[in-house]
Amino acid sequence: MNCPRCSVQMCIINVKKLINYHMHDILLEYEAYECPACELIASTIEQTADLQKQMIEKMGEV
Ligand SMILES: [Zn+2]
DSSP states (O other): OBOTTTOOBOEEEEEEEEEEETTEEEEEEEEEEEOTTTOOEEOOHHHHHHHHHHHHHHHHHO
16 A cells, blocks of 8 residues: 555554543554655555444443
């Protein structure tokens, strides 16, 4: 995947994101692409779907 802004090859990174849901902290961990040049972060359709699934599962446990 190349950066849409500067056409540099993007690297896969692991993103950790803490969100607050109904007074509970939920930690989401997912893969995304980051451009080493401009630090733009992009996700593929698969990565986005995986993140949404994770959110539904973790929010269901609250
Ligand atoms: Zn870029």
